[in-house]
Amino acid sequence: MSGLNIYSGISELITLKGAAKKQARQPVEKDLGLVKNASLVTYKGSVIWTGPSAKLTKAILAPYGGIKNSNEIKLSSGTVMPSFIESHTHLVFAGERKNEFELRNQGVSYGEIAKAGGGILSTVKATRKASQKDLKSAAQKRVNEFVSQGVTTLEIKSGYALNLKDELKMLEVAKSLKGPHIVKTFLGAHALPSNFKTYDAYIDFLLQKVLPKVAQSQLAERVDIFIDEGYFQKSHGEKLFKAAQSFGLGLTMHADQMKLTKAYDLAIKYNAHSVDHLVQIKKMDIKKLAQSSLTCNLLPGADFYLKMPYPPARALIDAGARVSLATDFNPGSCPTQDLSFIGVLARLEMKMSLAEVITAYTLGAAFALNLQNQKGSLTTGKDADFILIDGSYKDLFYQVGHHPVVGSWLKNKKLIK
Ligand SMILES: [Zn+2]
Numbered sequence: 104m105s106g107l108n109i110y111s112g113i114s115e116l117i118t119l120k121g122a123a124k125k126q127a128r129q130p131v132e133k134d135l136g137l138v139k140n141a142s143l144v145t146y147k148g149s150v151i152w153t154g155p156s157a158k159l160t161k162a163i164l165a166p167y168g169g170i171k172n173s174n175e176i177k178l179s180s181g182t183v184m185p186s187f188i189e190s191h192t193h194l195v196f197a198g199e200r201k202n203e204f205e206l207r208n209q210g211v212s213y214g215e216i217a218k219a220g221g222g223i224l225s226t227v228k229a230t231r232k233a234s235q236k237d238l239k240s241a242a243q244k245r246v247n248e249f250v251s252q253g254v255t256t257l258e259i260k261s262g263y264a265l266n267l268k269d270e271l272k273m274l275e276v277a278k279s280l281k282g283p284h285i286v287k288t289f290l291g292a293h294a295l296p297s298n299f300k301t302y303d304a305y306i307d308f309l310l311q312k313v314l315p316k317v318a319q320s321q322l323a324e325r326v327d328i329f330i331d332e333g334y335f336q337k338s339h340g341e342k343l344f345k346a347a348q349s350f351g352l353g354l355t356m357h358a359d360q361m362k363l364t365k366a367y368d369l370a371i372k373y374n375a376h377s378v379d380h381l382v383q384i385k386k387m388d389i390k391k392l393a394q395s396s397l398t399c400n401l402l403p404g405a406d407f408y409l410k411m412p413y414p415p416a417r418a419l420i421d422a423g424a425r426v427s428l429a430t431d432f433n434p435g436s437c438p439t440q441d442l443s444f445i446g447v448l449a450r451l452e453m454k455m456s457l458a459e460v461i462t463a464y465t466l467g468a469a470f471a472l473n474l475q476n477q478k479g480s481l482t483t484g485k486d487a488d489f490i491l492i493d494g495s496y497k498d499l500f501y502q503v504g505h506h507p508v509v510g511s512w513l514k515n516k517k518l519i520k
Contacts, residue, residue, distance in 0.1 A: 105172040106147040107164065108487075108515060111156055112177045116141035117184035117496055118153050119480035122462045127398075127425045127470055127479070130462040135496065136480075143183055145487035148514035153481055178510070182492040184461070185481050186255040186511055187442060188468035191379055191400055191429035193290075194245045195238055195273045196263045198229025200434045213409060213436065214333070223263070223294040226434055230263040230273065238276045245432070248440050250282045250518055253490040253508035256469075256478055257283045258429075260327055262290030265305075267313050274322035282518055284488075286472050288355065289317045292328035292335050292343055306339045310346050318350035325353035325376065325473075330369075332362035337369055344373040353473055359383045360405075371395045377427065377471035381414045382406060389415060393422035398471040401463075402431035403448040404439050416453035427467035428460065446500030460500050487515040 121134030142159050144152040146167045152159065164170050203221050207213065216222045230238070242259075249257055259280075261273040270291050277287045291309045299305040317323050326347040328340050344354050353376050358366035360380035365388065370378040379400040384392070392399055401414045420426055428445055431437045439445075442464065449455040449463070469479025477486050491510035492498065498507050511519040 105168050105174070107167045107173040108145045109159070109164075109173050109175045110143040110145070110178055110183065111175060112180060113141045113143065113183045114180040115139060115182040115495060116143060116153060116481070117182060117461070118482060119185055119462065119466050120482055122466050123480040123482050126475070127462055127466040128423055129420060130458050132456070132458045135458055135461065141183070143481065143487075143489065145515050148487055148516075150481050150483055150485050150487050152483070178491055181494065181509065182496050183481075183489050184492065184496060185465040185479055186488045186490045186513070187253045187464050188256040188472065188474070188478060189249050189254045189429055189442070190258045190377070190427055190468040190471040191260075191402060191431050192258060193260050193262060193431070193433035195242045195259060195261070195276050196226050196230050196434055197233035197238055197241065198226055198434070200225065200438070203435060204438070222435055224297060226263045227265055227294070227296065231266065231269045235272055235276055238272070239279055242276055243280055245440060246280050246282055250511065251508070252440075252442050252506045253511050253519075254442070255283045255488045255490075255511055255513040255518055256286065256472065256474065258286040258288060258472055260288040260290040260293075261323070262293030262327070265291060265294065265296035267316060270313055271316065271320065271322060274317065278322060284513060286325070286474075287323045288325045288327045289314070289323035289352075290327040290329070292326075292339065294329070294334070302335055302339055306335070306342055310342060314343075314346055314350065318352060323352065325355055327355045327357065329357040330364060330366035331358070331360055332364060337364065337366050340366060340369045344369065344375070348373065355379060355400075355471075359388075363388070367392060367397070370397055376473045379429070379431075380405070381419075382411055384415065386418075389418050389422050389424065392419060393424040398425045398427050398467060400427045400429055400468075400471045401449070401453070402429055402437065403453060404445050405431045405437040407448055408437050408439075413448070413452045416449065416455050420455070420459060425467055425470055426455075426459070426463050427471040428463040429468065429471070441504065443500060443505055444503050447503050450500060457497065457500060461496060486513075488513050
């Protein structure tokens, strides 16, 4: 094997070249970079050339050993595009919350369920109890479900253990999962465990006992915190972000979901990768977010399940903000893993165009994970992470539950055969 691969027979190739130039801000249809009758050339896991097959010359291949050293892979006609990046999940957990779903449908609020010992804390109880092996086998099935939809990069958070031993256990499980490229996020500041009386005391415990171990063992690339009225406050976020930065960890946050606390200010101040949810933001907030380097990671599946308003995607994009989309998959507030559903919600309820949704779930999500230099578009030098779709890109995010992905590659390695 020479490492030089020529993928040919592609009816439609979507590169996202234009969107990459615009850093995923305000993408329009032509930014998808559609090429008909195309080839994709990769070398040792990276993209080296894309374009119409008729324009692929010997000179392009020469520096890599030339055509005689290449492997030609004829794809059945279809669309090749950057693979999906799922940038916000809580997929390592034990137990289930089906009863809670029923209660919520009977009119009991998320807050009331949490106060009665349900919600996040019931998942914490089950996750602490579960063995690493059991957690892993449940999580691997969920990972496979994402992979089958064309996801090759997947973010996974801890945050259902809220103690030292089991938070590390969750991150170990995330690290051991097979298939996609996995980004691990430490979310110890997800909820207040019942053995702590105050959020202040718990944050101090996380900073003194847990975060140093997470950093030392390199079990997470980033930290996250859930800031909202009645949960963690901005002052806790400030402490956590300062400490995390001193360990060289990346930052993200759940913010402005239930009430507007303007926690996103902190994400801007500390140069976080993304700020997630943003349901409650208003005109002035949108302006500030649009002018920042943050990626606004919108999670309409959670808003759907919680019967909440949707974040103002249209206004954010029109103001120039970079937007990404993710499932927020978790057993409580968003028990769906279905990307097609998230995209349909974004189009129907948030007035996003198809080009905006595709960009949000590829390049936008790469920015949300600080992987924009490696992933999210099929442009020269980036990882050869791509999917083959049976049909056109217009078949995406239209029919809920329809996933026309027939092949996927991560750095040139096949994930779906
Ligand atoms: Zn979340």
